Each structure stands twice: as C-alpha cells, then as structure tokens.
Amino acid sequence: MTNILDRSKSQPESKSQPQSQSQSQAQSESQSADILITANRLDDGSVVWLADDLQWRQERHHAGHFDKVARRRALAKASHSEAANEVTAIYEIPIDGKADVSARERIRALGGPSIVPPKDLNPT
Amino acid sequence: MYKYDKLDRDFVTSRSAQFRDQVNRRLSGELSEDEFKPLRLQNGLYLQLHAYMLRVAIPYGVLSGAQLRGLAGIARDFDRGFGHFTTRQNIQFNWIKLVETPDILDRLASLDMHAIQTSGNCIRNVTSDPFAGAAADELEDPRGWCEIIRQWSTLHPEFAFLPRKFKIAVSAGAVDRAATGFHDIGLRLTKSISGEIGFRVLVGGGQGRTPRVAQQLSRFLPKRHLLSYLEAILRVYNAAGRRDNIYKARIKILVEAMGIDAFRDAVNNEWLLIKDSAIELPQHEQDRILAQFSPPALPESAGNKGQTRR
Numbered sequence: 001m002t003n004i005l006d007r008s009k010s011q012p013e014s015k016s017q018p019q020s021q022s023q024s025q026a027q028s029e030s031q032s033a034d035i036l037i038t039a040n041r042l043d044d045g046s047v048v049w050l051a052d053d054l055q056w057r058q059e060r061h062h063a064g065h066f067d068k069v070a071r072r073r074a075l076a077k078a079s080h081s082e083a084a085n086e087v088t089a090i091y092e093i094p095i096d097g098k099a100d101v102s103a104r105e106r107i108r109a110l111g112g113p114s115i116v117p118p119k120d121l122n123p124t
Numbered sequence: 125m126y127k128y129d130k131l132d133r134d135f136v137t138s139r140s141a142q143f144r145d146q147v148n149r150r151l152s153g154e155l156s157e158d159e160f161k162p163l164r165l166q167n168g169l170y171l172q173l174h175a176y177m178l179r180v181a182i183p184y185g186v187l188s189g190a191q192l193r194g195l196a197g198i199a200r201d202f203d204r205g206f207g208h209f210t211t212r213q214n215i216q217f218n219w220i221k222l223v224e225t226p227d228i229l230d231r232l233a234s235l236d237m238h239a240i241q242t243s244g245n246c247i248r249n250v251t252s253d254p255f256a257g258a259a260a261d262e263l264e265d266p267r268g269w270c271e272i273i274r275q276w277s278t279l280h281p282e283f284a285f286l287p288r289k290f291k292i293a294v295s296a297g298a299v300d301r302a303a304t305g306f307h308d309i310g311l312r313l314t315k316s317i318s319g320e321i322g323f324r325v326l327v328g329g330g331q332g333r334t335p336r337v338a339q340q341l342s343r344f345l346p347k348r349h350l351l352s353y354l355e356a357i358l359r360v361y362n363a364a365g366r367r368d369n370i371y372k373a374r375i376k377i378l379v380e381a382m383g384i385d386a387f388r389d390a391v392n393n394e395w396l397l398i399k400d401s402a403i404e405l406p407q408h409e410q411d412r413i414l415a416q417f418s419p420p421a422l423p424e425s426a427g428n429k430g431q432t433r434r
Contacts, residue, residue: 043151044221045175085153089171104173112174112218113204121205 033094035071036063037078038108039087047108048087050074056087060109065095125186126271126416128236136233139240143167144226151223166246166284168239169225176220179242180232181249183274184256184267185213194235202228212291213251214242240278245286247277247358251293253301257417262296263313263321268414269350270294272405275413276351283358287365288373290358291330305329305338308375309357314344322346327357327387328379336376339384341391347410352403356395360387 037050048056049063054077057063066074081087093100107114128136143163150160164170168179180195187195195215199207202224203217210216220228232238242249250270257265273292277283283290295302296313304310310326323345329338345353357375364382366372379387 040171040175043223045171045219047174082157083153085151088157108173117206 032068033096034065034067035074036093036095036100037066037074037090038063038093039078039081039090042085042088047111050078056081125188126183126267126413133233133236136236136238136240137230139167139238140226140229140233143229147222147226162244162285164222164225165244166241167225167229168242169220169222170243172218174218176222176225178217178220178225178228178239179210179214180217180237180239181242182209182213182215182237183249184252184270185254186257186267191235191237194231194237198228198231212249213254214249243289244284245288245290246284247273247280247286247290247292250274250277251291251302251307253295253297255301256296257419259297259301261298263315264296265414265417265419266294266296266302266311266313268417269311269313269347271413271416272350272410273354276354276405283362286358286362287367288370288375290361290375292354306331306335307338308361309354310338311350316344320346323350325353325357328376328384330374330376332374333371334374334376336380338376339379341384341388348404348407349399351405352398352401353391353395355398355403356391359394360390364390 039048039050039056040046041048041056046058048058049060050066051057051062052064054064054074064070064074075092078087078090082090093105099105146155146160146163149155150157150164155163168181170177170179195207199205199217202221203219208216208218217228229239241247250273252266252270253259253262256262256267273294277292290308292309292311293302293304293307294311294313295304300310300312302310304312304326306329308327308330310329312324312326313321314324315321323342324340325342325345326338327341328336330336341357342353361375361378365375365378382390
C-alpha cells in the first residue's frame with residue numbers, strides 16, 4: 001500500500017499550498033496519534049474527508065477518526081479511491097492538537113474564502 | 125493592446141482542445157496525477173487549498189471592455205462570482221472544476237486570452253509597468269517588448285521544465301513601476317551615451333523566503349540582441365540551477381552561488397554561440413509587434429494640444 005503520508009511531503013504547487021507544516025512535524029507522532037484522511041475530488045476539486053463508514057464526505061465534522069487498528073482499512077480505501085480516479089492529493093492529518101487544528105486545516109474545513117466578500121456579491 | 129491574428133487565435137484554440145483531451149485522459153485514468161500535473165500547471169491550473177485554481181494572464185495589465193465582461197462571465201458561470209487580481213497581472217479563479225476547465229479555456233480563447241504558462245516551472249507571463257503606454261516618463265512603450273518575449277517563450281521546448289518558475293518584467297519609465305529588481309530577469313529600457321535605446325539587464329532578483337535585489341548583468345544591451353541574450357541566460361540557469369531543493373532552485377540562488385561576474389562570464393560564453401544567429405528577431409517582426417502598441421491617433425484640440433505626445 002502506498003504510504004500516503006510520504007506522498008504528502010512532495011513539492012507544493014505554490015506557496016499557498018504549503019506542505020502541511022503539520023505533516024512533516026507530525027510524521028513521527030502520526031504513527032501513534034489517531035488520524036483524519038482528506039483529499040480533493042478529482043473531477044471538481046472539492047475538499048473531502050473520509051468518514052467512519054469509509055465514504056468521502058464534504059463536511060469536516062463527518063471526518064472519521066482512525067486509530068491504529070482502523071487506519072489500515074481507511075488508508076486502503078483511500079488508495080483504492082485514488083486508483084479509481086475519484087480523489088487525488090490524499091493526505092493524513094494526525095489528531096494531535098496541532099496538525100488537526102492548524103490555521104491551514106481550519107481554513108480548508110470552512111471552504112473559503114478567507115476574506116470577507118463584498119456585500120453586493122451574489123454568487124450563483 | 126496586442127491584437128490577435130489568425131495564428132494567435134488558432135494557437136490558443138488548439139491549445140484548449142489539447143487540454144480537453146488531457147483532462148479526459150486524466151479523468152479516465154489514462155494519465156496519472158504525476159503525469160497530468162505538469163500539463164495542467166502549464167495551462168494555469170493548480171490544485172490548491174480549497175479546490176482547483178485557474179490563473180489567467182492579463183497581458184501587461186490591459187483588458188478590453190469585452191475581455192473584462194468575459195472574465196466576469198467566467199466568474200459567474202464557473203466560479204463563485206468573483207476573481208482575484210494578482211500583483212503580476214493575472215486574474216485567479218479559486219473554485220474551478222477540472223471537468224469545466226476546457227470550457228473555460230475555450231471561453232478565454234474566444235476573448236483572445238489564455239492561461240498558458242501562468243504556472244509551472246517555465247517562463248511565466250511577462251509583466252510591465254501598469255502605466256505602460258501612458259506614462260510621460262517612459263522612453264518608449266515597453267509592452268511591445270513584453271509581447272516579443274511572450275511569443276519567444278511560449279511553448280519554448282528548451283525551457284518547459286526549468287529548475288523553477290521564471291519571471292521577467294520590462295520597464296521603460298524613469299521610475300521602475302514594474303519592480304524589475306525583484307524579478308528573475310528585469311529589463312529596463314535605457315539610453316546609451318550615443319542616444320541609442322536598449323536594455324539594462326538585471327538578473328537574480330526575487331522575494332519569498334530568500335529576498336534578493338537583482339544585480340546588473342549588462343549595462344546596455346542593444347535591442348536586436350534581446351532574445352539571444354535572454355536565451356543565453358536561460359540556458360545557463362537551465363543547466364546549472366539546482367533541482368534538488370525547491371527553495372534553492374530560483375536563479376537568484378544560482379547567481380549568488382556563482383557570483384555575478386562568473387555568472388556573466390557563463391552567459392557571455394553561451395551568448396557568443398548564438399548571438400547574431402537565427403534567434404535574433406527579424407526587423408519586420410519586431411516592427412509588426414511593436415506597431416500593435418502604437419498610441420491611437422487622436423485629433424488635437426485646443427484642450428489637449430501637445431498633451432497626447434510623450
């Protein structure tokens with residue numbers, strides 16, 4: 001099975017997509033901490049989290065917490081989803097009180113934008 | 125502003141069709157993400173924090189009314205109703221769907237616009253003074269030279285996979301409003317003692333985590349040698365720039381490591397091999413492109429007499 005955490009350390013696409021600082025820092029800790037698994041849907045780029053039922057969900061509060069036992073099955077599901085071209089850019093987030101609550105992950109969970117849009121904006 | 129001819133239109137349209145095919149191959153799994161990533165990046169498409177982001181070039185900061193409306197339409201039809209204008213004369217759409225990107229590129233092509241080389245480790249869109257063409261202090265309109273560089277660098281096969289992204293800015297004003305000192309290559313139009321207009325060439329500037337002010341590579345480069353000289357700089361960088369560390373890969377790091385004098389020697393050695401060769405821009409092409417940026421013929425009236433002349 002592909003080591004998803006190692007893959008997440010690959011070069012970022014831009015400065016606005018830093019290698020999740022929490023990821024390198026938490027690499028060793030992640031072996032013991034429970035994890036969340038997140039990705040982007042391939043076709044539309046939506047941020048998704050893997051839920052306890054191993055379905056990809058768009059709401060962070062549905063993200064599953066995978067312990068040492070559940071992790072193997074969850075990562076296998078994630079790799080399978082990637083191979084099936086459903087998701088891409090998968091990475092793990094250790095639930096360690098640092099990585100999972102980082103500014104990056106909080107902004108990502110809110111869906112953006114991280115600015116206050118003009119009041120007259122009426123997105124379709 | 126630069127007006128597309130049939131060649132330009134055919135080019136951006138065919139590029140869009142090519143990307144549509146690449147997207148289809150990615151979605152079907154024929155292309156892996158590793159294979160697809162450099163292709164989408166060279167078409168301005170990132171995968172970022174929230175979703176895909178598409179960066180569209182706004183050449184030299186000038187848009188027609190139709191183009192601005194077209195961009196608004198893209199924001200409305202494919203994104204959340206707004207975009208983000210950047211400091212390097214682009215607009216970014218931050219919630220783009222991969223499956224819809226080819227349609228957006230088609231829409232851009234119909235507006236004489238594109239997203240080619242707005243990302244990736246290639247020569248990015250060339251930027252200029254936001255007042256280019258209207259500034260009283262400029263020696264001449266720098267946008268024609270930006271366009272010449274764009275046409276030379278677009279899909280240049282030798283420079284499609286540089287160690288890192290590469291940014292060029294051109295300024296012609298007495299005041300540098302294009303931040304040429306903070307670009308990989310900065311070009312400042314200047315006058316020689318004899319009155320000839322050419323370029324002062326700066327190299328190795330940049331911001332980010334290792335901010336550096338560009339150093340002077342050439343005090344005066346005659347205009348006719350611009351492309352061969354740029355090619356020589358890029359060749360030295362392409363061969364000697366670091367590829368082992370993303371944070372050490374920009375040309376500013378190479379210039380600093382070699383020292384400006386050794387870097388200049390390396391460029392000059394490379395330049396001697398190609399100077400005055402076929403890479404030099406033919407005069408008629410130079411004239412054709414620069415003419416696109418000639419000021420409009422305005423009738424003189426009592427109110428504006430003399431004011432429309434630089």
